[in-house]
Amino acid sequence: MDTVSDFILKRLSEWGIKRIFAYPGDGINGLIGAFGRSKEPLEFVQVRHEEMAAFMACAHAKFTGQVGVCMATSGPGAIHLLNGLYDAKMDHQPVVAIVGQQARAAIGGDYQQEVDLASLFKDVAADFVHVASSPVQVRHLIDRAMRIAMERRTVTCVILPNDVQDLPAVEAPPHEHGTVHSGIGYTAHSHVPAEHGLRNAAEILNSGERVALLVGAGALGAEEEIQQAAELLGAGVAKALLGKAAIADALPYVTGSIGLLGTQPSWELMSGCDRLLMVGTSFPYAEFLPVEGQARAVQIDRDGRMLSLRYPIEVGLVGDSKATLKALLPLLTRKSDRAWQEKIAKSVARWWDTLEARAMVQGEPINPQRVFWELSQRLPDRSIIACDSGSSANWYARDLKMREGMLASVSGGLASMGCAVPYALAGKLAFPDRPVFALVGDGAMQMNGINELITIASRWKDWPSPTLVIMVLNNGDLNEVTWEQRVLGGDPRFDASQLLPAFPYAEYAKLLGLDGIKITDPDHVGPAWDAAINADRPTLLEMVTDKDVPPLPPHIALKQAKAYFQAISKEKASGGAVLRATIKQWWAS
Known part of the structure; x- marks a missing residue:
């Protein structure tokens, strides 16, 4: 029974x-x-x-x-x-x-x-x-x-x-009062808002001269429609962190990530737009959106509770992003003046040059930006990328160029440490033929990623493709919080809380039967990625990186700059190195 x-x-x-x-x-x-x-x-x-x-x-x-x-x-x-x-x-x-x-x-x-x-x-x-x-x-x-x-x-x-x-199962409840008879059947949804709402939204967007799109996780799967809308409206497209895979970065008007981890072109896009179309995003940081009243706004979201929450909107469209955009496209008028989009494209091109210059600045021993820049050029088609919370998210947000067909995610709303290795393993179990990458800081790796390597070691031989790469930024520092202490609090790094115990990440991976490669020379970063991607088993790349390279935000407020210099002036042992690294990054920019 x-x-x-x-x-x-x-x-x-x-x-x-x-x-x-x-x-x-x-x-x-x-x-x-x-x-x-x-x-x-x-x-x-x-x-x-x-x-x-x-x-x-x-x-x-x-x-x-x-x-x-x-x-x-x-x-x-x-x-x-x-x-x-x-x-x-x-x-x-x-x-x-x-x-x-x-x-x-x-x-x-x-x-x-x-x-x-x-x-x-x-x-x-x-x-x-x-x-x-x-x-x-x-x-x-x-x-x-x-x-x-x-x-x-x-x-x-x-x-x-x-x-x-352990009780005997009841397949179907009795046909009597007080019972519930549920089922599994298929559910058909109405994904598209009413036509009058679509027309009102189109009227607002068509009347603008400088249109910006902001897309998030809710826009995943709607890449073609986002691209068509941007090209009709002569718009730029910024991405919330969870929407990084929503549209390819190769498109000249895609400005990349927005926010503290975002790009200069995204900051300029939001600062200069007069119309804003938000698609499937609950990006929380108002200071990186247009000033209230600057832009007339339209928002698409499947959950009406999220409308007009981050920025005051005139028209909210409750529906599936792809289906709603597809219904909206015929109502949009192609803009003949492309000056705004051309300006955006020039800013984006300059930004990619800036990122490359920053990545190639010498670190002690390795600039963490170079680790991500070298990976970006080597990502195989259909890659799945999981990034952890911490300073690794800065370089993931800016330096990795997403292509069509890739999947990528982080812990967004919760921003929890320790997510990348389990995320990557879940991705590999769901798609064992696809290349998968976990991008992890040493703090998150010590928190729980080390243990989940045991699970990977026990399962990888069943996969048709062994390509699973765990990259650890080994800088011995809880780096994101260190920078927050300096910039937000004006406090010097508190070594007792911030410095991490040493751990042999690559050697530990080898002990488990995985491959492990430790890199201390920046010229070996690219070849190490090649070796890991082509290895016959999952590989841990231990990149020994410079904890003093600053994650420069796209916009620095005077208050933050003052706090930062106040903090490093108090760091007798490391303040000079931090200041030199900051000057190098500023000069490269």
């Missing part, structure tokens, strides 16, 4: 789920047992820590567009999921968490590992979190968790007491 656990795995498989990211524990023993006897094409992906399971579920959703599913035991296992689940929630990714709980008879008895999970998950899974108290409930709990995660693009959670997991 099938148990509730058997039914759950079968139901998830019927929903199209192919793998579940998890770590075992006695709170989910019923589910683990069901995996052992299941005939469903459902893979159990054992991670090293439950947080990694949630990160991988989030990345699976980001890279595939499908629901990601993670699983954890009761108590500490469930608690560990939270950080990765918040990553999914804040980046609007559909993830279902299935967590164990103590037996129903023990709940309320101060039992070992008893945690009020419904309350614990009520924020991260605000749209749906419920406890299964009867086998009759289970079908609709799984169905609603899946459907709500998809429809609201959010996190949902089903809590399973361990005794319920």
Whole structure:
């Protein structure tokens, strides 16, 4: 006789789920047992820590567009999921968490590992979190968790007491009062706003002389429509960090990333535009958008709650980005005056020259920008790129040129450290034939990336392509926070909090049976990338980089400049090196 656990795995498989990211524990023993006897094409992906399971579920959703599913035991296992689940929630990714709980008879008895999970998950899974108290409930709990995660693009959670997991399954609830009869059926959506809204939006955009587009993760998959809109309107296109793969950087009017990690052309685009079209983005930093009242604005988003949140808009269009843009395009008038777009293109061309010049400045021993610049020229077609939070995100945002067909992501809204290696592994499991890259700082690598190398080492021989490259920026410093201490607080680096213990990253990778290459010479950076991309196994590149190279923002406020110089003047041991590195970068610019 099938148990509730058997039914759950079968139901998830019927929903199209192919793998579940998890770590075992006695709170989910019923589910683990069901995996052992299941005939469903459902893979159990054992991670090293439950947080990694949630990160991988989030990345699976980001890279595939499908629901990601993670699983954890009761108590500490469930608690560990939270950080990765918040990553999914804040980046609007559909993830279902299935967590164990103590037996129903023990709940309320101060039992070992008893945690009020419904309350614990009520924020991260605000749209749906419920406890299964009867086998009759289970079908609709799984169905609603899946459907709500998809429809609201959010996190949902089903809590399973361990005794319920082993009860006899109920395939269909009885046909009587007080029961719920859910299903899996296909859902057809209306993706396009009403015509009058489209016409109002077109009127605003057509009347402008200097149009800017800002695209985010919600614009992924709409590259052709974004390109057509930009060319009709004579516009420039800036990208929020999560939208880095939304449009190729080879197009002359694509200004690249926006914000503190952004580019000078994006700053100029926003500073000079008189019309703004925002597509699928909730980019949060108002100081990098036009001054309020400067530009008339239109916004496209599938979630009406996100409209007119970051900048006051005149017309909000609730709908799928691709379908809405496709309906809007015939209403746009091609601008005959191309002066604005030509100005943007000249700024973009100068910027790429500037980035190359900055990257080639000598570092001690390696300029981190050169690491990313050399990779950019070598990225294979259809690459999947995962970047961690920290200073690595600066160079990822600016120096990597995305091409059509690539996928890329970061922890956006949460900006959590430790995401890149689990993201990359999830990408490789979903697309084992594609080249995958994890770009990681040494702080994030020490936080949890080192452990997940064990998972990679245990799985890579099953992949049709072994190309998975983990690049670690080894500068011995929690660099992003160090710069924030200087620029935002006016404080010198606090060595006790910022300096990291040494670790032999490349040698550790070799110990696991992976390849490991340590680079200390800038002339060896490019050949090292070549070797890693063409290696017969996953490879860790340990790039020993200069912690003093500043991530110069596109615009520096006087207050920030004053704080920065105040901070480094107090750094007796390192202030001089930091100042020299800053002058070199400024001169190269």
